Amino acid sequence: MGALNYIVQQTMNALSLGSTYALVAIGLVMVFGVLRLVNFAHGDLMMVACYTAFFLVATGLHLGLFSILIIAILVATLVGILMERVAYRPVRGASNIITLLTSLAVSIFIENIFVMFASPVPRSFRSITPLFLNIVNHWGTLVVSNINLVIFGVAILLLIFLLLFVTRTKLGISMRATSEDLMAAQLAGINIDRVIVTAFAIGSAIAGVAGILWAARIGRIDPLMGFTPLLKAFVAAVIGGFGSLAGAVLGAYLLGFAEIFLIGFLPPSLSSYRDAFVFLLLIIVLLVRPNGILGSIEREKV
Amino acid sequence: MSNINQKSLKNFISLLELLGISSILMLALAVLGLKNPYLMRVAILVGINIILVVALNLSNGFTGIFSLGHVGFMAIGAYTSSILTLTVATKSTNLPSLPIWLAHTQFGFLPALLIAGSLAALIALLIGFPLMRLSGNYVAVATLGFLVIIHIVLINWEQFTRGARTFSGVIQYTTLWWVYIWILITIYVVWRIVHSHYGRALLAVRDDPIAAQTMGVSILRSRLLAFVVSAFLSAVGGGLMAHFLTSFSPATFYFTATFNYIIILIIGGLGSISGSVLGATLVTLLTELLRNFEQSIRLYGLSQIILAAALVLIIIFYPKGLIGYREINWLQLLKLGSTKGTNNNSERR
Amino acid sequence: MLEFENVHVYYGNIHALKGISFHVKEGELVTLIGSNGAGKTTCLHTISGLLHPKRGKITYQGEDITYLSPYKIVKRGISQAPEGRHIFAGLTVKENLIIGSIQRQDSSGVATDLKYMYSLFPVLEQRLSQKAGTLSGGEQQMLAISRALLSKPKLLLLDEPSLGLAPLVVQEIFAVIQKVRNEGCTVLLVEQNAHKALEIADRGYVIETGSIILEGSAQELRANKKVEEAYLGGVS
Numbered sequence: 001m002g003a004l005n006y007i008v009q010q011t012m013n014a015l016s017l018g019s020t021y022a023l024v025a026i027g028l029v030m031v032f033g034v035l036r037l038v039n040f041a042h043g044d045l046m047m048v049a050c051y052t053a054f055f056l057v058a059t060g061l062h063l064g065l066f067s068i069l070i071i072a073i074l075v076a077t078l079v080g081i082l083m084e085r086v087a088y089r090p091v092r093g094a095s096n097i098i099t100l101l102t103s104l105a106v107s108i109f110i111e112n113i114f115v116m117f118a119s120p121v122p123r124s125f126r127s128i129t130p131l132f133l134n135i136v137n138h139w140g141t142l143v144v145s146n147i148n149l150v151i152f153g154v155a156i157l158l159l160i161f162l163l164l165f166v167t168r169t170k171l172g173i174s175m176r177a178t179s180e181d182l183m184a185a186q187l188a189g190i191n192i193d194r195v196i197v198t199a200f201a202i203g204s205a206i207a208g209v210a211g212i213l214w215a216a217r218i219g220r221i222d223p224l225m226g227f228t229p230l231l232k233a234f235v236a237a238v239i240g241g242f243g244s245l246a247g248a249v250l251g252a253y254l255l256g257f258a259e260i261f262l263i264g265f266l267p268p269s270l271s272s273y274r275d276a277f278v279f280l281l282l283i284i285v286l287l288v289r290p291n292g293i294l295g296s297i298e299r300e301k302v
Numbered sequence: 303m304s305n306i307n308q309k310s311l312k313n314f315i316s317l318l319e320l321l322g323i324s325s326i327l328m329l330a331l332a333v334l335g336l337k338n339p340y341l342m343r344v345a346i347l348v349g350i351n352i353i354l355v356v357a358l359n360l361s362n363g364f365t366g367i368f369s370l371g372h373v374g375f376m377a378i379g380a381y382t383s384s385i386l387t388l389t390v391a392t393k394s395t396n397l398p399s400l401p402i403w404l405a406h407t408q409f410g411f412l413p414a415l416l417i418a419g420s421l422a423a424l425i426a427l428l429i430g431f432p433l434m435r436l437s438g439n440y441v442a443v444a445t446l447g448f449l450v451i452i453h454i455v456l457i458n459w460e461q462f463t464r465g466a467r468t469f470s471g472v473i474q475y476t477t478l479w480w481v482y483i484w485i486l487i488t489i490y491v492v493w494r495i496v497h498s499h500y501g502r503a504l505l506a507v508r509d510d511p512i513a514a515q516t517m518g519v520s521i522l523r524s525r526l527l528a529f530v531v532s533a534f535l536s537a538v539g540g541g542l543m544a545h546f547l548t549s550f551s552p553a554t555f556y557f558t559a560t561f562n563y564i565i566i567l568i569i570g571g572l573g574s575i576s577g578s579v580l581g582a583t584l585v586t587l588l589t590e591l592l593r594n595f596e597q598s599i600r601l602y603g604l605s606q607i608i609l610a611a612a613l614v615l616i617i618i619f620y621p622k623g624l625i626g627y628r629e630i631n632w633l634q635l636l637k638l639g640s641t642k643g644t645n646n647n648s649e650r651r
Numbered sequence: 652m653l654e655f656e657n658v659h660v661y662y663g664n665i666h667a668l669k670g671i672s673f674h675v676k677e678g679e680l681v682t683l684i685g686s687n688g689a690g691k692t693t694c695l696h697t698i699s700g701l702l703h704p705k706r707g708k709i710t711y712q713g714e715d716i717t718y719l720s721p722y723k724i725v726k727r728g729i730s731q732a733p734e735g736r737h738i739f740a741g742l743t744v745k746e747n748l749i750i751g752s753i754q755r756q757d758s759s760g761v762a763t764d765l766k767y768m769y770s771l772f773p774v775l776e777q778r779l780s781q782k783a784g785t786l787s788g789g790e791q792q793m794l795a796i797s798r799a800l801l802s803k804p805k806l807l808l809l810d811e812p813s814l815g816l817a818p819l820v821v822q823e824i825f826a827v828i829q830k831v832r833n834e835g836c837t838v839l840l841v842e843q844n845a846h847k848a849l850e851i852a853d854r855g856y857v858i859e860t861g862s863i864i865l866e867g868s869a870q871e872l873r874a875n876k877k878v879e880e881a882y883l884g885g886v887s
Contacts, residue, residue: 091617116602170753173746173749188725276454
């Protein structure tokens with residue numbers, strides 16, 4: 001059954017791609033939830049984690065893989081927290097455009113620091129990627145590589161963990177409350193500074209994880225590597241709805257399916273334009289349902 | 303009645319002031335440039351940036367359509383005008399698969415610029431139509447999507463653009479005169495739109511997303527007009543840039559460029575034409591300085607870091623830009639010696 | 652207990668509170684009445700720390716709380732049920748209540764207080780797992796008050812609890828307010844419905860365009876001709 005096989009294979013590819021985007025989108029939406037800020041530097045946090053891991057290996061300290069991962073994620077988290085404190089807190093409450101520009105500036109700042117000190121030449125990530133991740137499995141006629149399985153697994157686990165966190169823990173519920181109604185949250189006695197920092201910490205840590213997995217998948221890192229995942233995650237979040245984790249994940253998988261679908265169905269001459277179609281989709285979604293598929297229609301008080 | 307005449311007279315005078323100051327500025331740069339070809343290049347760059355930022359301000363600052371995609375229009379202008387002005391010989395070497403009617407024609411500079419501008423205007427009309435009712439954040443995102451789409455098209459449409467490779471061989475038509483004349487045109491056109499009856503209405507709804515949603519058709523139309531004009535001028539600026547650089551690639555018109563123009567816009571102040579003029583001058587000169595510094599000590603990326611940090615600091619400490627929302631009252635400025643223009647206005651809004 | 656001294660608050664260039672002074676003694680139910688935009692909500696926001704005055708001082712139980720951040724003020728025992736309810740629509744009723752008790756460490760005390768809330772407002776217990784946004788206006792107000800009470804405040808600020816509610820519901824809520832006050836909680840009540848407010852208050856202040864123009868006991872204010880005409884509909 002060639003057709004069925006094809007569909008299953010493409011579905012698996014779409015799930016893999018979608019999971020990759022989901023990892024990035026989850027972190028992005030976490031921060032947006034509490035701050036109403038699209039952190040353009042989110043992709044750069046991914047990059048920071050990768051370079052940390054890279055340099056830890058390069059120093060030849062013989063740390064275990066696990067330790068390297070932990071340290072890399074920790075560094076990304078710290079940078080994220082620093083980012084919030086230095087650049088975003090002073091402009092909290094300012095107009096959307098202002099916060100957007102601030103995050104753009106932070107992104108360019110970090111990218112160029114690494115361009116300056118780490119050189120813009122891409123480096124190979126193969127030395128860090130454990131060999132088993134590169135194994136490609138052949139299940140009958142289906143092809144799936146281990147790295148994709150891992151990414152899928154991590155995405156699902158992360159989603160479950162986060163959903164539990166925001167529904168079962170005091171801090172998580174506070175976060176949801178803060179993202180719904182900042183003023184009411186303050187009046188209820190929630191320390192919003194703490195909530196925001198926590199959201200940033202979690203979001204940045206997730207970015208770190210996402211970054212390392214992304215780099216493991218494509219095999220190399222460079223200072224500007226965060227750009228593409230950010231754009232894709234952004235599209236995913238817009239499509240699914242920026243307001244919720246579920247929306248981000250839904251949007252990510254929809255995006256994954258859309259891309260795979262486009263690769264399959266576009267005539268070969270147009271196939272490299274598929275990203276353009278993706279962004280066209282973004283614009284259409286913005287026009288028709290600006291709050292995304294899962295987003296509620298924001299009722300503005302007149 | 304006489305009140306209105308008084309006001310229009312005031313407007314007219316401040317327009318003249320602005321044109322005058324811009325002319326003096328260009329003259330100063332020209333004098334420097336005459337002695338030194340490198341400085342001349344800097345002067346031209348300053349001039350082109352003035353055009354681009356004033357055009358951008360028309361959209362972002364005055365009508366509230368915060369576009370992050372105007373560099374896309376610039377790219378359209380650059381590529382279109384360049385394809386048109388390339389000699390037949392260059393076309394056959396660099397763009398061998400061009401359709402016959404293009405491959406065997408060569409346009410003059412002005413026609414090419416106008417055609418490029420019109421193409422951009424047409425595209426702006428098409429995409430602007432649905433965008434008009436969106437506000438703030440959504441427009442920014444949508445226009446960002448537009449920029450990405452243009453970029454992807456440029457990279458892939460090898461037949462016309464040579465894809466991601468450098469597009470070279472463009473004749474260096476752009477001189478300081480060309481730039482100067484287009485500066486005057488740009489400032490005049492933008493001024494006229496802003497100070498027209500519709501312009502004031504646009505300003506009133508600029509910052510109010512709810513009002514934006516309930517805007518009447520005539521206001522929507524003028525918003526669209528401003529957006530289209532802004533696209534036209536950006537394309538012309540792009541064309542001027544293309545015929546100044548003589549070679550470029552899709553990467554020239556992407557995020558780095560966007561960021562640089564946004565910085566100038568913010569520093570100069572959203573909604574201030576004179577602010578854009580001054581901002582463009584300052585930031586272009588500063589960027590050039592930093593770029594040279596960066597080259598000499600081989601720390602690439604430093605200029606961007608400094609600019610990014612500067613933007614953040616300015617956003618935090620001077621959210622209205624160094625000059626603010628008002629036009630600079632030049633006479634008062636000269637009299638008082640030095641002050642930030644936020645309190646000086648030659649006219650009330 | 653609470654001293655609001657010569658407070659000036661600005662919204663940008665707008666002088667919203669022009670040197671307002673009032674006080675609330677422990678155990679009292681004091682009301683601030685006045686028309687829309689007079690500055691009543693601004694007063695409450697300033698007490699709660701959402702706004703900070705340019706001039707003036709706010710003292711609570713002897714401590715200067717003028718520039719404290721909002722969560723610290725809640726910690727000290729001042730809680731507000733804001734105008735328009737502002738319940739967390741996407742969270743369940745239970746979660747809203749949890750938020751109310753977020754600062755408390757004593758889970759058994761919280762459980763006891765929750766039971767007390769259910770006794771005051773039985774409908775809340777019925778709707779525990781529903782999303783708060785699906786509640787009616789009156790139910791949302793009950794939720795907002797419960798949420799404010801769950802932090803075990805010594806001073807409860809209420810901003811227009813009757814707004815947009817049917818008379819019967821208003822009755823119910825005001826009965827609860829009195830009960831709460833009788834159990835020892837001091838209440839500062841901001842209301843447009845001056846009639847109802849003065850019925851249950853000990854003392855009151857009348858605010859107009861940022862200044863206090865009248866003050867006195869509830870009786871005095873009710874008898875006052877100006878108040879009668881302006882706020883009580885001219886019917887005695």
